[in-house]
Amino acid sequence: MSGLxxxxxxxxxxxxxxxxMQDSVFKLKDVSFDPKHGHFLLSANRFVWExxxxxxxxPERRRTVFALKRVGNARSHGFNRDNxxxxxxxxxxxxxxxxxxxxxxxxxxxxxxGAIALDVECIEAQLTDVSxxxxxxxxxxxxxxxx
Numbered sequence: 001m002s003g004l005x006x007x008x009x010x011x012x013x014x015x016x017x018x019x020x021m022q023d024s025v026f027k028l029k030d031v032s033f034d035p036k037h038g039h040f041l042l043s044a045n046r047f048v049w050e051x052x053x054x055x056x057x058x059p060e061r062r063r064t065v066f067a068l069k070r071v072g073n074a075r076s077h078g079f080n081r082d083n084x085x086x087x088x089x090x091x092x093x094x095x096x097x098x099x100x101x102x103x104x105x106x107x108x109x110x111x112x113x114g115a116i117a118l119d120v121e122c123i124e125a126q127l128t129d130v131s132x133x134x135x136x137x138x139x140x141x142x143x144x145x146x147x
Contacts, residue, residue, distance in 0.1 A: 023091075028079075030044065061133065067128075072119045076117070
């Protein structure tokens with residue numbers, strides 16, 4: 001199994017992880033936040049964008065863990081947190097700096113208008129593929145902005 005292992009220590013690094021996490025799907029039961037230790041974990045089925053349109057490659061997904069440390073607070077909106085079986089789709093990870101220091105908010109933007117906001121002391125994130133790939137029926141499609 002050859003999978004991704006990425007680390008982010010700033011907003012630019014996080015945007016690389018965001019690119020690889022785009023269109024990942026997950027259930028709320030696969031999300032955990034430990035406020036005592038400041039750890040946020042998300043296990044998701046990541047679409048393997050890095051295979052691109054390579055000839056002979058079917059669209060593929062891999063099981064991936066996104067871990068974020070130094071999280072002080074977590075908030076969410078736009079979905080039912082009690083429904084642990086609902087499937088959510090991740091569109092992007094974004095960092096908004098609070099001031100001059102390294103602290104700010106990492107936002108997980110979800111399809112359908114939902115979001116998870118994580119207040120962090122600084123960015124300390126990892127993406128790790130934890131399984132081999134499997135074929136998926138289709139490639140995610142994003143229509144061009146019509147405005």
